[in-house]
Amino acid sequence: MRGAVLLAAGPARERLVRGLSRHPLTRLRRVSADDPTPVTTLPTAYAPAEVEGPLYERWVERGYFTPSGDPAKPPYTIVLPPPNVTGSLHLGHALNHTLMDVLTRRRRMQGHDVLWLPGMDHAGIATQNVVERELAKEGKTRHDLGREAFVQRVWQWKAEYGGKILGQMRRLGEGVDWTRERFTMDERLSAAVQTIFKRLYDDDLIYRAERIINWCPRCMTALSDIEVEHSEDEGELVSIRYGEGEDSVVVATTRVETMLGDTAVAVHPDDDRYRHLLGRTIALPLTDRRIPVVADEHVDPTFGSGAVKVTPAHDPNDFDIGRRHGLPMLVMLDERGNVTVPGPFQGLDRFEARPAVIAALREDGRIVAEVRPYVHAVGHCQRCDTVVEPRLSLQWFVRVAPLAKAAGDAVRDGRVAISPTSMEPRYFGWVDHMHDWCISRQLWWGHRIPVWYGPEGETVCLGPGDEPPTGEGWTQDPDVLDTWFSSALWPFSTLGWPERTDDLMRYYPTSVLLTGYDIIFFWVARMMMFGLYAMDGVQPFDTVALTGLIRDRYGKKMSKSSGNVVDPLDWMDAYGSDAVRFSLCRGANPGTDQAVNEEWVQGARNFCNKLWNATRFALLNGARLGELPVREQLSVADRWILSRLHATAAEVDGHYEGFQFARAAEALYHFAWDEVCDWYVELAKTPLARGGQEAESTRLVLGHVLDVVLRLLHPLTPFVTETLWTALTGGESVVVADWPVADPSYADPEAEAEVAAVQRLVTEVRRFRNDQGLKPGQRVPARLHTGPDGPLAAHEDEVRSLLRLERAADGFSATASLQVGSVTVELDLSDAVDVAAERRRLEKDLAAARRELEQTTAKLDNEQFLAKAPDQVVGRIRERRATAEAEIARLEGQLAALPAAP
């Protein structure tokens, strides 16, 4: 095969020539004066599936993702927000993981000592639910196994099914350090949990108390406030009369059954309607109890009847009222949500009890005053969607006020930057108004609370390594900690805290935390609190970069229940990982949600293929790396593309720096496609075909341009750039290549202006050709006239090549001519010129030019404008008017010169 002669050996180059052409006619021709014949049939499309897997394994084997620890290099650290061990990769992960990969790959190329640390979260409730469901299929509950066996079973589940996401992360190309993979239940991380628990306990920042907490009767555990999701649900507001006659009050409730737990009615102290009842008791219907009427400032006398039933054990407000008035706290629902109060309702589920209580109340026609539909916010368990029951219960809490204050201050005083800053109010809104955090969970899977209770009511909190107390009657607290408790330690527990390990010293504080804004409350704020506390005031990260959420093509949130969840693996299969990564980056505007759809991924795939083919073209034409010729030996096109290249490099680098991933991707996309492929490669064909020194120079410039572009793109699309870059340069790997530094000395405004003029000329003539109905490939004899400084001075061959204009031969007679700037183009069209089409085109342009003249003239006639507008603006308008005038004259001339319609 003759093509082999053209290509150097090597696996990457081999891959470039393998595969099947989709179009039988596709032939690659060597653009050369020496040998213009087709040389071989080559693959025309990039096939990601072939290269991605092996490349990733090679990177890992070579240890590229493990930091060197080299003290000469500045450290750069990102800890991966640990996905749930039960989880699989969704688009939200794919986005955030890609962006972290972009950040770390760029820093690595810049010469930083990069640590990107992966791991997983044990995900208490979620994981326990998964394993319990598995047990349920066997007809068992966790209680059948017992605590120890159940926990064993969860570990077994993890070994077997857990961590699916880790394989998917490899697929996406994430350059994490697998040698430092962590799990929140690792021994060392568990020790960190116990250490901080003990410290907080000793500092009186953790306490145990009976409080109203959110209780999930299905998971049978307490939940923190943020694990409760509110939705507007339809219910009934029932008004009930307590007491009789003059001594009665009407109260309203949406949870009628809770009346069984009422221990008072509260009214506002200044409410004259009820003054006579204060200090007295009234009969509570359906029970034989009488309850007091108390005065409490909390009651809003203007709302409803102005009287409130008080259920201290099942409502946070009522709890406070109960405490202020020393009321009994009557728990009337058990942990399953069943009524415990003796009587006809005992044992009924709360939702069965609700209508039953109403029915019973209705037996006396005087009691139920009103029932009306009512839409109100109802809390649901984040994990299982069960309606959450506020319930009095003994739990552990973190006293957050001092911790949250420090977390707020760290951002306020600039030690931690939040990007974009528009997300700051969300953060402050949380840390400034945080309630104490309920951290105990009635689960078995998690970090068990290290507190032991003695027979005499003693309480002992153990640190890591402490021996539990011995003797009769000592028991450990049965509860485990909220999953987010251990996640909050992640930035330092993963580095070895509380030991002063080398990793902790070197890589803490971490550089960037990148995550979705939806997780500020769960995680970001809590890492701040615990990080500042545990690390003596040193923040866990310097910058918080917040990303938006992924939505579907209609802008809706993706959720399993909506059935609009896209599996990114499907897209990776179809279009390659790079395409998924690139399309996500291209939509990643800071803190802004993005809607994704398959067409975007297709577009990104097409872009990867474009790069593939551009590099293929370059290789087949001998592009290579080497010292660039001095400016004087470069063509204008060379100088132009180098100027644009370095401007783009500077721009793109700034975008990366500012987390403007979408802009970085967009700038590279347009530079590579519009400028390099559509213009530079096309312009390069002429000098390449001429051969000699010109071709040599073009090969070097083309090699340089692609080298830099591929390196700039590598963080976004690691696989295709690795394949192409190693093929182009013969380098070891672009992963460890140097990051391109823009060189402003390449800036060349003259070359840019000259090429812009060529582009305008070419575009105009193309338009003419199109209007005339000429086929793209049809060659037309033409004469080109220009002044000595015009855009054609040095580029006539290129322009002729782009426009398929042949040199005029004997017998040339122009049947059409057009004027673009200083250039006149005369064409010999074999068919009759379509005068009507040309007239339409000219008239349209003329109208546009006249509008422009009108507008600019109006501006320049405005004295106030002239007086107040900056000179620069006025100058620009003058230029526009002059251009419009010249354009009008030119077009009118051409119209007049047009032959009459046949």
Place this chain on the structure above:
RNA sequence: GGGCGUAUAGCUCAGUGGUAGAGCACCUGUCUUACACACAGGCGGUCGCUGGUUCGAUCCCAGCUGCGCCCACCA
């Protein structure tokens, strides 16, 4: 109930106090020296509404309307 955000082409989204942009979609050509996953040309917008500031507003301000999100212990 509080807070935040948003409204730009058919769709998804950038953007700027001084001539409105991209990708996709759409229309017309085309296998033309890498690429039909392509090339060339084209169509398409009162920049949500009403006022204000300004020589000039899509951009700044106010109000309104629509949409979205977060937080919330008013029965």
